[in-house]
Amino acid sequence: MKSAPSVPSEQQFGDNPVAVRETDHYVQEYVESFVDKWDELVDWDRRASSEGDFFIRHLRERGAKRVLDVATGTGFHSVRLIEAGFEVVSVDGSAEMLYKAFDNARDRGHVLRPVNADWRWLNRDIHGVYDAVICLGNSFTHLFSERDRRKALAEFYAVLRHDGFLLLDQRNYDAILDHGYSSDHLYYYCGEDVSVAPEHIDEGLARFRYKFSDGSKYHLNMFPLRRGYVRRLMNEVGFQKVTTYGDFQQTYSDEDPDFFIHVAEKSYGSDPNDPGEGGIVRERPPSRPGARTKDAGDTQGDAKGDTR
Numbered sequence: 238m239k240s241a242p243s244v245p246s247e248q249q250f251g252d253n254p255v256a257v258r259e260t261d262h263y264v265q266e267y268v269e270s271f272v273d274k275w276d277e278l279v280d281w282d283r284r285a286s287s288e289g290d291f292f293i294r295h296l297r298e299r300g301a302k303r304v305l306d307v308a309t310g311t312g313f314h315s316v317r318l319i320e321a322g323f324e325v326v327s328v329d330g331s332a333e334m335l336y337k338a339f340d341n342a343r344d345r346g347h348v349l350r351p352v353n354a355d356w357r358w359l360n361r362d363i364h365g366v367y368d369a370v371i372c373l374g375n376s377f378t379h380l381f382s383e384r385d386r387r388k389a390l391a392e393f394y395a396v397l398r399h400d401g402f403l404l405l406d407q408r409n410y411d412a413i414l415d416h417g418y419s420s421d422h423l424y425y426y427c428g429e430d431v432s433v434a435p436e437h438i439d440e441g442l443a444r445f446r447y448k449f450s451d452g453s454k455y456h457l458n459m460f461p462l463r464r465g466y467v468r469r470l471m472n473e474v475g476f477q478k479v480t481t482y483g484d485f486q487q488t489y490s491d492e493d494p495d496f497f498i499h500v501a502e503k504s505y506g507s508d509p510n511d512p513g514e515g516g517i518v519r520e521r522p523p524s525r526p527g528a529r530t531k532d533a534g535d536t537q538g539d540a541k542g543d544t545r
């Protein structure tokens with residue numbers, strides 16, 4: 238692993254935390270003490286039973302063997318996939334996270350293959366070709382400019398084999414922006430003694446607070462990605478077919494899911510005559526009368542909200 242940039246011992250958002258809207262800030266948000274608590278937040282056993290074999294099934298159905306986990310965090314998915322027999326390389330831009338992931342894997346009898354790299358320059362450090370890239374745990378939300386999002390997606394696209402695919406998930410920010418926040422923590426952040434809630438929401442920032450049972454508090458500043466916008470970007474960087482699930486289900490109503498999971502494929506899919514809308518396949522119930530034909534947020538831009 239390369240030497241990491243120095244990370245302060247405490248989170249620093251300055252005098253005006255809601256003004257912190259930069260992609261590069263994520264590295265210093267994952268301070269050692271927060272990383273140490275991350276697994277309390279995630280609760281590996283509960284998370285494993287809530288998501289079941291969703292990701293493993295998608296990887297196996299498409300014949301994936303080599304998987305690049307680009308948002309390793311503390312290693313939850315890397316370890317699950319190693320245990321399921323996949324060949325995994327584990328990337329993260331935060332060295333703190335990778336140290337923890339390495340220890341977590343070792344404690345379970347595995348040797349992680351960590352690479353400390355930023356998605357925006359992924360191909361500088363990753364030279365192999367992968368069947369699948371996974372970017373899970375609402376990680377893509379850390380990118381604050383459209384330029385960074387396009388670059389990261391293009392880098393993911395480039396490490397994939399000719400018919401490879403990307404699994405990328407995100408919070409249902411559409412529901413939060415349009416209807417307010419509610420979550421019963423059934424799927425991702427399953428820890429029982431942790432409270433997770435947004436402290437500030439606008440079209441360019443979702444600032445979440447994570448409060449632990451010992452009274453400690455941490456924050457993450459994230460960009461509230463709209464579902465339709467992410468799908469459009471994926472399509473525009475070259476993914477031909479994007480299928481979106483809501484809380485691991487194929488059919489859902491727009492407001493219900495806490496999280497969306499996108500499966501973005503490089504190949505056209507089995508039916509060349511039915512590429513969906515601009516190549517985007519919508520896994521949603523049939524439209525209601527008068528329903529929108531475009532997803533809200535198709536035109537979302539960056540932290541400055543440029544093109545709405």
Ligand SMILES: C[S@@+](CC[C@H](N)C(=O)[O-])C[C@H]1O[C@@H](n2cnc3c(N)ncnc32)[C@H](O)[C@@H]1O
Nearest residue numbers: 308309310329330331334355356373374376379
């Ligand atoms: C919310 S955590 C999720 C971790 C893990 N996937 C999980 O579900 O528990 C987001 C992770 O993405 C990483 N990350 C965010 N932006 C990144 C970037 N531009 N390049 C590389 N890693 C990044 C962070 O360091 C962090 O480990």
